[in-house]
Amino acid sequence: MNNKTELYFDFFDEIAMILVSELGLSYLEAFHKTKEIILEDDWELNLPHEEIVKITTLTKALNKETFTQEDIRLALQLLTVKAYQAMNQKLSLMTPDTVNYLFSRIINRKFSGQSLTILDINLGTSNLLQTVANHFPGDKELIGIELNPVLVQLAASWADLQNNELKIYWQDVMTPIHDLVDLEIGDLDDGIYEKTVPPSHPLATTKITYYPYLAISSQLANLKDQGYFIYLVNNDFFNQPGAQLFRNFLNNWATLLGLIVLPETMFQSEKQRKSILIGKKTILNAWDLLIFPIANLSKSQLPTLLAKLDQFTDKL
Incomplete structure (x- = not known):
């Protein structure tokens, strides 16, 4: 500190x-x-x-x-x-700064010199979105989706205190919003979506219940053509029930470009390990997902790692 x-x-x-x-x-x-x-x-x-x-x-x-x-x-x-x-509650809703800074690095590299409309589809306290906003050098419009009223109020207070204008949709992520954005981000909760998916949802007839699949699919409609999405997902993201149905849907709208696998040492158990998934709302038929594994984030290795991350980002 x-x-x-x-x-x-x-x-x-x-x-x-x-x-x-x-x-x-x-x-x-x-x-x-x-x-x-x-x-x-x-x-x-x-x-x-x-x-x-x-x-x-x-x-x-x-x-x-x-x-x-x-x-x-x-x-x-x-x-x-x-x-x-x-309140004797553990706050596990804030994305770690190590991840926040990696998001910022990727976004600054990819969108240098541009203005951005950024949507965080899983806003929480807005920690991830605020980090990205604070480090992005260009003009930006910030939007978030959050259902929990406690987190909505926290995110609003965070934005006010940092003088970052933030539009918050107080709603379920499965409900459409009224904005088109250049970039979608989010630290996606792992687990099952326990409510009934709205009939208008693109995967409503598939019986998929895995929350990240449903959240990503729901918000593709709010992403501009050629827009990017960057999500923090669990390492077993591709092995969930309904994975092939999700990929079939996604292939008609977007391309998964890259996966940054975070160091195992960041997580207490194998189940908690995560990666950063990067995609684009365009169809690239000949594209194979590029993978960038990070072995560690030690200070001595950081300059080399960031240079390699920049090179990786430039390919996407």
């Missing part, structure tokens, strides 16, 4: 803890109220005078500092984890 991230965390956390102590709020409730205090000048709370003075002093001190969007995002990660720990 860098000094600026630590400073932002400390200011934010101290305000939030005053609200927890004085108003009996949960830490998550205090998180959102602290966001309002930081961003709004005319906030009012039923607090003792000395606590109002403390909060005002902390807010002024925070706003005098200069923080990058990444300083703030990294602090928000820690604050969000603290909020979930206070």
